[in-house]
Amino acid sequence: MSKGLTSRADDYSQWYNELVTKADLAEHSAVRGCMVIKPYGYSIWEKMQAALDKMFKDTGHSNAYFPLFIPKSFFSKEASHVEGFAKECAVVTHYRLKNDGNNNIVVDEDAKLEEELIVRPTSETIIWNTYRGWIESYRDLPLLINQWANVVRWEMRTRLFLRTAEFLWQEGHTAHATSQEAVEEAERMLEVYADFAQNWMAVPVVKGIKTPNERFAGALETYCIEAMMQDGKALQAGTSHFLGQNFAKAFDVKFTNKEGKLDHVWATSWGVSTRLMGALIMAHSDDAGLVLPPKLAPIQVVIVPIYKNAEEFKQIGDIADALIAELKAKGISVKYDDRDTQRPGFKFAEYELKGVPVRLAIGGRDLQNGTAEVARRDTKEKMSVSREGLADRLENLLDEIQQNIYNKALQYRDEHITAVDSYEDFKRVLDEKAGFVSAHWDGTAETEQRIKEETKATIRCIPLNNPKEDGACIVTGKPSAQRVLFARAY
């Protein structure tokens, strides 16, 4: 491990790249645009999965698994859907390789697939094609399914976690008897995502709906949660879609309602991906490394012994063992780093880089005084604490850290929502301050497009429960009934 990290102020994007690799979260693979998620990074993802999965189950959903491959013909059944994804699909055309005689392995042209297969960029089509066979009556509804899977979107420009050609995610796909029920489902899952972001990731989010321009390909309404990173750029952290009857019609999924009439079902889909890892990293971390919220930290407490001889080492080990037992009983994950190959200072730096929320150092002085040194990652504060009741204090401290990093992120976010009333101010705020810019917009795609081309800012969302306020569009001066949130985004 090399010393130091590029500072956020010097080069934010280099800071991010170095942090991801140096903290052992992920690295580039031999395959273009695809990353290897390393054990430490994956264990954070697993904690996210576990929390989300429980939330999905608690809201009545079940997991299932659908194929990686989608027949090309399925894909073209929903017009706007295919248009949205066509440009980034990986396609399987053959099913066999052969030796060309010169010891080169080549594609066997005789093994051409009759129908080409698309590697799923999302699974609506294969799932709705399947649902046709599962749904006959209103009694089969609602159908509430989630799948954890990998998907492929052939991106030209990739960044670890934020945008990779292959990524991991979950996609929920539900079917309902009425439009209203489907809308409620989409809104419910948006709440689940917001709850997860705020209470687990400690990342405050704005809940909103997307403009037609930014909507998911094939959706009637796209709900989203938008987070803000420390460089003032927005990051879409999760989406939930009301799909209307588009996919039901495309795949002919009908049910008999209570009145005995045949109708197409109403659909939703919703997803979050390993992109959340990027959000987590960029929302809290500092120039010394990762800062992880305790609820998602693979290691919540690390204990570093400081000793001068075998006798001290033994005594510290005994204290650590007792403490570990107490902490584990409270469900706190703890690691005792008794490596003799690294000095304490090195370990301190290493665990800071990896974002371990609480570090405990126990040395000779602590043996004398019955204390331990507690250092918290979020504020870098160190304090000498009596070992009496230490486990309880650490339990509280973890909660406090979780709350503190949320508050910090919330404060930053709130300080970076700026209301402007002229296009001039709009551009100035984007360039000088960044963050969300709250402004009036005439509601047209043309104006939205023009702003995007001229400033690189997009409408992140129209916040839910947005206060109505009469005003004039900052570009065209046309009347507007509410402000919307703009930002440059990841």
Place this chain on the structure above:
RNA sequence: CGGGGUGUAGCGUAGCCCGGUAUCGCGCCACAUUUGGGAUGUGGAGGUCGUAGGUUCGAAUCCUGCCACCCCGACCA
């Protein structure tokens, strides 16, 4: 996919213009001394110079293709 840049030991690099088998730092291994914020000394190991061709007596160096990464655009979660 367009423009620009980079690729030399695990990591960061010098050498490339002007061709002669590779420099330095960190890390790694061994031993010793160390241990309350990234230890020190001594000794040692580690290289198809991204990759495939070409030019040449000889290529890290010159030429061509390909691959990957970084930055900027278009696209996107």
